[in-house]
Amino acid sequence: MRTINGRAWRYGANIDTDQLAPIGSYQGTGDLGDGALNCLRDMDPNFSKSVVEGDVFVATDNMGIGSSRETAPLFLRTLGIRAVVAHSFARIFYRNCFNIGLPALVCPEANEIAMSDELEIDPLTGEINNKTQGKVYHCQPIPEHLMSIVDAGGLMPFLEQKLKKAS
Amino acid sequence: MGQTLAEKIIAKAAGVDHVTPGEIVTCKVDLAMMHDSAGPRSAGKNLDKLGVPIWDLDKLVVITDHYINDDNPSHQEIQKHAQSWSADHDIKHFIKEQGICHIVLPEGGHVKPGMFIVGGDSHSVTGGAFGTFMVGVGATEMTGVLATGEIWARVPETVRIDVTGALTPGVSAKDVILKLCGDYGIMGFNYQAIEYSGDAVSAMSVEERMTLANMAAELGGKAGYCEPDQKTADALTGWGAKDIDIETWRSDADATYAKTVTIDGNALTxxxxxxxxxxxxxxxxxxxxxxxxxxxxxxxxxxxxxxxxxxxxxxxxxxxxxxxxxxxxxxxxxxxxxxxxxxxxxxxxxxxxxxxxxxxxxxxxxxxxxxxxxxxxxxxxxxxxxxxxxxxxxxxxxxxxxxxxxxxxxxxxxxxxxxx
CATH class of the missing domain: 3.30.499.10 (Aconitase, domain 3)
Structure with missing residues (x-):
């Protein structure tokens, strides 16, 4: 997995799935469409308009609390977010991130990161270089059992490979 | 060393005698439940992309409950798709508009103590009221279950919540769980299994226990459960489930808990x-x-x-x-x-x-x-x-x-x- 270079979008604790993917933002049965533009609409209407490819979502405690809806991390990924960094994660959101190929990194120093800091992240080592502040943070390594899913790029490509091998 | 009910069910699902908190295991799923929001239109479509059949049609229940009973064209499209997808995949247990999935799953006779169950909804933990280990998962995770019948799990620590005494008139399970949310916060028991016990829980109806299990999600719990008893067996039997075992599926007396919390049921307001x-x-x-x-x-x-x-x-x-x-x-x-x-x-x-x-x-x-x-x-x-x-x-x-x-x-x- 490649190094991620981008700006930090820094928020606080308990960013819930009703904020990330408000009800009704995925309509019908087709693709996600413009649903991602609703991401954080009540909390920071600027976010979905200004986030760019390669940016990083940074939060503190209990990131992604709430529903099992996978649109929460999918919207972040669709908008260009390439990693989510937080003190701690709600468990379904954490698994959903890896399943859709978006690394979720547990970083005890996430609160030191400021909005718009330029970050360089190596998801494999868990090292975050905060280029704006000239600091380096060390995230907890991605759990070993998740590495095969990370290597494949998410659970779908992982399953494709696994089922191909089995047949 | 003794095990909690959560550990026993995970061990059984993983095909081993004993598991330890923190251990990563692969579990065989006894039952999977998905609804119209995250089911056919998400997990179902993913499965079709993989081009493989559902691992076991006897163990999957599809329920429509989220986008029903209104005339919104988008919601009607979701319903039409859920039905046609279920028909195309020969879904044996398709429950259409009978109620909310966490209620109609046990009402349909699908739930039994000791089961390892996954549900495509965060409040799937409700099933723990019947002595199951039931967890909520997202749509891609569900795709993996549909394709393989398996899921990885990190064995959680178990927290025991002992509600002592008797709740007074006008006080209910909802007040117990709201007090816990207030005292411990919405990540108070993050990643942990929550075992609700004590005289006040024993005295509760299974429906009240469902309220406790349901809001384990609002404490960060991976699962929330009650040990099954005769009330559990009677309710499940009444709903058509067979061969209910309430003896095996209990925590051992010497099981290890990460923490025990006591709530005085007599004093709760x-x-x-x-x-x-x-x-x-x-x-x-x-x-x-x-x-x-x-x-x-x-x-x-x-x-x-x-x-x-x-x-x-x-x-x-x-x-x-x-x-x-x-x-x-x-x-x-x-x-x-x-x-x-x-x-x-x-x-x-x-x-x-x-x-x-x-x-x-x-x-x-x-x-x-x-x-x-x-x-x-x-x-x-x-x-x-x-x-x-x-x-x-x-x-x-x-x-x-x-x-x-x-x-x-x-x-x-x-x-x-x-x-x-």
Whole structure:
């Protein structure tokens, strides 16, 4: 997995799935469409308009609390977010991130990161270089059992490979 | 060394004798449940991309409950797709518009103690009320289960919550769980399994235990469960489940718990959670008299038969405040039928309650109970995050069915014990 270079979008604790993917933002049965533009609409209407490819979502405690809806991390990924960094994660959101190929990194120093800091992240080592502040943070390594899913790029490509091998 | 019920079920699903918290295991799933929101249109379509069959059609239940009973074309498209996908895949257990998935899954006779169950919804933990280990998962995770029948799990630590004594009149399971949310916060037991025990839990009906298990999600719990007993067996047998084993599926006396929390059931008072998180929960006295615009009794958490009866106990022979909006959406059709048969619904309607179509919609801000701009509501549901039940400017309190009904009588947050 490649190094991620981008700006930090820094928020606080308990960013819930009703904020990330408000009800009704995925309509019908087709693709996600413009649903991602609703991401954080009540909390920071600027976010979905200004986030760019390669940016990083940074939060503190209990990131992604709430529903099992996978649109929460999918919207972040669709908008260009390439990693989510937080003190701690709600468990379904954490698994959903890896399943859709978006690394979720547990970083005890996430609160030191400021909005718009330029970050360089190596998801494999868990090292975050905060280029704006000239600091380096060390995230907890991605759990070993998740590495095969990370290597494949998410659970779908992982399953494709696994089922191909089995047949 | 002894094991908790959570550990025993995980060990069985992983095909080993013993598991230890922190260990990563691959579990065989006994039952999978998915609904119209994250099921056919998400997990189902993913499965079709993989081009493999469902691992075991006997072990999958598909339920429509989220986008039902309205004329929104997008919602109707979801329903049409859920039905055609289920028909195309020969789904044996397709339950159409019978109630909320967490209720109709046990009502359908699918749940038994000792099962390792996954559900495509965060409140799937409700199934733990029957001595199962049931976890919520996202759509891609569900795809993996549909394709392989397996899922990885990190064995959680177990926390024991002992509710001692007896709850007093007007105090219910909802107040127990709201107190826990207030005391420990919405990540208080993150990643942990929560075992509810104690005399007050033993005295609860299975429906009240469902309320406890349901809101394990609001404590960060991976699962929430009660050890099964004769009440569990009777309820499940009544719903058509067979071969219920309540002896095996218990925690060992020498099991290890990460923590034991004791709540004095005798002293517990009604609680409400203020906007906009379940963890903003306090004894009702702190918010007594707060003016409200509407009240809602609904969802998997708060409109089961017992919940409807609690509301009726408060409403009997009384009228809700003039002009106040009090809406009720029963958790399942079967429970609504029973409530009609025993006169509960008549009491609620005579008091001025408006019965809405059944389903998840009111809890997620869809339909007539959606809060309007700048209004304040109280509901018996499980979440009150900003934007969940209405626009950003609306505010939602959470309370028990007793509290919601009492507040509908006065138009302000009201201690239900005044009416019991």
């Amino acid at each position: 009604p609680h409400v959670a203020a906007p906009s998180s379940p963890e903003n929960s306090t004894p009702i006295a702190e918010h007594k008299g707060t003016k409200l615009d509407q009240a809602y009794l609904g969802a998997c958490t708060g409109a089961k038969l017992d919940d409807l009866r609690m509301a009726a106990a408060v409403l009997k022979g009384r009228k809700i405040k003039e002009g106040f909006k009090f809406m009720i959406s029963p958790s399942s059709l079967a429970m609504a039928e029973k409530a009609k048969a025993d006169g509960t619904m008549k009491i609620i309607e005579d008091a001025g309650g408006i019965i809405l179509p059944m389903g998840c919609s009111g809890c997620i801000g869809i339909g007539p109970s959606r809060l309007e701009e700048d209004t304040v509501g109280i509901s018996s549901t499980n979440r009150n995050f900003v934007g969940r039940a209405g626009p950003k400017s609306s505010k939602l309190f959470l309370g028990s069915p007793y509290t919601v009904a009492a507040s509908a009588l006065t138009g302000e947050i009201t201690d239900p014990r005044e009416f019991l």
